[in-house]
Amino acid sequence: MVKHDFKVETKWQGGRDKVGTVKGDIIESQISIPSSLGGKGIGTNPDEMLVSAASSCYIISLAATLERAGYTDIQIHQQSIGTASFENGKFQMERITHYPEIHVNEANKENLEKRLSKLLEIADRNCMISNSIRNNVEVDIEPTIL
Incomplete structure (x- = not known):
């Protein structure tokens, strides 16, 4: 280890x-x-830093996953939203949603669309922050391929 x-x-x-x-x-x-x-x-603030950590970890993991899958000519722009709630006297981050826009050349677009679901899952599994908050904060991915 x-x-x-x-x-x-x-x-x-x-x-x-x-x-x-x-x-x-x-x-x-x-x-x-x-x-x-x-x-x-x-x-x-800590809330913004938590969402920033999750977002930056995921985008780096996604870029590495796409590269290993053979997609090297890409650009990713991502927005992430953290939703916190106040319940029973305490604040808690309940969900972080990433919205990655993946720009690929036209020749790879159809192939990536077929493989994207699995690649997103791999990227999430390889993200240290996602692994650290899993079971406490729901992490959703809503991608767009451009």
């Missing part, structure tokens, strides 16, 4: 309505509660 540590440092001073920071090896941002939830809305 291979293990890898991913380290981040977070800092916060004060109560709920303050602003903190999160810093990793590359990323550095202010963090706060989103304004839509009554917070400062400065910088990013």
Whole structure:
């Protein structure tokens, strides 16, 4: 088994309505509660970072899966939406839906359409974030081939 540590440092001073920071090896941002939830809305927030982690992991996994399947001349543009709910006094991310638009050359379009369902499943299985949140957050994929 291979293990890898991913380290981040977070800092916060004060109560709920303050602003903190999160810093990793590359990323550095202010963090706060989103304004839509009554917070400062400065910088990013854990909810956005969770959806960003799921989205970036899935798009990288999808690109690698498509490459291994022989589709090298592709472009992927993806939007992802995280839906959270407040129930029994707690917030929980209940669903993340990815909407990848996969641009391929016309010669490969029909072949990819036939294989896409299986390739999407492989990409999801190979995504570390999907694997980490599975059984807690539903992950849906709604692709478009262009």
